[in-house]
Amino acid sequence: MFLNRLTTDTLPTLQSGVELPQYCREDTHCAIVHLGVGAFHRGHQAWYTEQVMNQFGGNWGIVGASLRSSQVQQQLTPQDGLYSLVVRDSDQQSVQVIGALQKVIVAPQEPQALLAQLSSEATQLVTLTITEKGYCYDVSAQDLDFNHADIVSDLASYPEQVVSAVGFLVAALDQRCQQQRPLTIISCDNLPANGKLLKQVVLSFAERVNSSLVEWIEEFVSFPCSMVDRIVPATTELDVKALQKTLNLDDQAAVFTEPFSQWVIENNFKTQVPAWDKVGALFVDDVIPFEEMKLRLLNGSHSIIAYLGDLAGYDYVHEVMADSRFTHLIRRYMDDVAGVTLKIPDSFDLSAYKDLLLKRFSNSSLNHKTSQIAQDGSQKIPQRWLSVARENFQHGRDSRLLALAIAGWIKYLQGLRDSGENYAVVDPLSETFSELTTRLSDSETLVTAVLNVESVFSGIAQEIPEMVDWVVYWHKALHADGCLNTLNFYCENTQ
Ligand code: NAI
Ligand code: CS2
Numbered sequence: 001m002f003l004n005r006l007t008t009d010t011l012p013t014l015q016s017g018v019e020l021p022q023y024c025r026e027d028t029h030c031a032i033v034h035l036g037v038g039a040f041h042r043g044h045q046a047w048y049t050e051q052v053m054n055q056f057g058g059n060w061g062i063v064g065a066s067l068r069s070s071q072v073q074q075q076l077t078p079q080d081g082l083y084s085l086v087v088r089d090s091d092q093q094s095v096q097v098i099g100a101l102q103k104v105i106v107a108p109q110e111p112q113a114l115l116a117q118l119s120s121e122a123t124q125l126v127t128l129t130i131t132e133k134g135y136c137y138d139v140s141a142q143d144l145d146f147n148h149a150d151i152v153s154d155l156a157s158y159p160e161q162v163v164s165a166v167g168f169l170v171a172a173l174d175q176r177c178q179q180q181r182p183l184t185i186i187s188c189d190n191l192p193a194n195g196k197l198l199k200q201v202v203l204s205f206a207e208r209v210n211s212s213l214v215e216w217i218e219e220f221v222s223f224p225c226s227m228v229d230r231i232v233p234a235t236t237e238l239d240v241k242a243l244q245k246t247l248n249l250d251d252q253a254a255v256f257t258e259p260f261s262q263w264v265i266e267n268n269f270k271t272q273v274p275a276w277d278k279v280g281a282l283f284v285d286d287v288i289p290f291e292e293m294k295l296r297l298l299n300g301s302h303s304i305i306a307y308l309g310d311l312a313g314y315d316y317v318h319e320v321m322a323d324s325r326f327t328h329l330i331r332r333y334m335d336d337v338a339g340v341t342l343k344i345p346d347s348f349d350l351s352a353y354k355d356l357l358l359k360r361f362s363n364s365s366l367n368h369k370t371s372q373i374a375q376d377g378s379q380k381i382p383q384r385w386l387s388v389a390r391e392n393f394q395h396g397r398d399s400r401l402l403a404l405a406i407a408g409w410i411k412y413l414q415g416l417r418d419s420g421e422n423y424a425v426v427d428p429l430s431e432t433f434s435e436l437t438t439r440l441s442d443s444e445t446l447v448t449a450v451l452n453v454e455s456v457f458s459g460i461a462q463e464i465p466e467m468v469d470w471v472v473y474w475h476k477a478l479h480a481d482g483c484l485n486t487l488n489f490y491c492e493n494t495q
Helices: 039-043 045-056 071-079 111-119 149-157 165-179 194-209 212-220 237-247 288-312 317-321 324-340 350-361 370-374 377-394 400-412 430-439 443-451 465-481 483-492
Strands: 030-035 061-066 083-089 092-098 101-106 125-128 183-187 226-229 255-257 262-266 282-284
Touching: 030 045, 030 101, 030 111, 039 045, 039 083, 039 255, 045 092, 061 071, 061 111, 071 083, 071 101, 083 237, 092 237, 101 111, 111 165, 125 165, 149 165, 149 194, 165 183, 165 194, 165 212, 183 194, 194 212, 226 288, 262 288, 288 317, 288 324, 288 350, 288 370, 288 377, 288 400, 288 483, 317 324, 317 350, 317 370, 324 350, 324 377, 324 400, 324 483, 377 400, 400 443, 400 465, 400 483, 430 443, 443 465, 465 483
Parallel strands: 030 061, 030 125, 061 101, 083 255, 125 183, 262 282
Antiparallel strands: 083 092, 226 262
């Protein structure tokens, strides 16, 4: 059956249960540029901004940019930037049409248009969700990765043909400096101290291309850290089809999420920002405790669920959580993390937070794929697990459980489920891992080689030698007995 697309013209046909923009979109100007306009931005920052405009008005329209493919433009532009945000909780769902995104620029097609937007006087804010790898950050050097192909190319062709987010930001700041236009740039990716990290890579790049810019950036540009949280899985064709029945329209840009949402932002702005704090976000002096809690408890658990769950044959997070062996493991993991490594105020109810995470992971209407979370492990593991392992070690606590997690990841890198089914390992270092897993077949040599990949593990094998032994131990068990039998053993021995 042919259905019209969701557009400004078809918007009035929607039924009364669907929430619509409460402000006049035509009269709203843009003041935000978002880099990486994927599912998460549409389900989180754009929604907070929409709430602000619904309640208080203001010119906080968003220009979204994709630094890679044109897919999101093909989804949004024929819909005048409109899309549905569908909140799902078990058998309940609510639909809100978001109007905050006004335009999408595909950077490889129109680099000058993106640069002009980033440099324009109207732009007050830049936000980013470009995935962890988009920052071209070298964990072991704690600086911009000057060997990264995008950075090598950007430094050689600056400013005309930049391709990386860092290259675009510095080129725009160069122009803003000439016009004396301050800026606030907020990273919304799951990275530790994401604002500081972003500032570091921007300053390192600026130093190479125009060192006089560094001082200006220090004074007139701020990079607040932020903790972001809302599970927004990649939209599937089935989701889009199901929504057609509710809307009686076709929405190719819809995103599907959970009721929970959290955004904690460092109160460090050089420009005006939307009143996000009036619609649920928190502006605080120090984001780090919130961010460590979330990265280690939520994301750390997620990665365990993804690697071990996928090996065991589970496609979705909620399926993993329906297996009591996994709930036992995840509870244990959270207790391990919370034991010594978190610096949260006494008044914070950590136990309720952990219970809520288990409930969120069990939301059976989200269809969050283990394979999605499993992507880019080399970029995620340092902040999710290794910082915990190091702190546990400093406090004289063993890291057996983290070793099981790491062993699960190394086993996952072989691209073979316990059932014998093959899958592709998606990771910027996939070629390195493929070479290692093909060449090294016994657990000792494979684990030792992977733990010596500096850009992920930065010396952990030397810092915590027993970690290597434990990872080898679990890798052998996973290899010989499979994931579920290994978990049976783990559960029997850790009641
Ligand atoms: P997505 O796959 O829908 O979108 C990713 C965006 O990043 C796309 O626009 C893509 O073009 C861009 N990108 C990928 N590699 C890039 C690179 N090297 N340079 C520049 N841009 C690049 O993913 P989604 O769901 O929007 O998530 C993006 C990030 O948001 C995550 O990696 C994470 O850091 C953060 N996040 C995601 C949450 C979620 O539940 N989806 C929740 C909390 C944070
Ligand atoms: C997930 C996160 O894909 C992943 O790595 O762990 O995107 C997770 O869904 C979010 O951080 C939840 O806020």
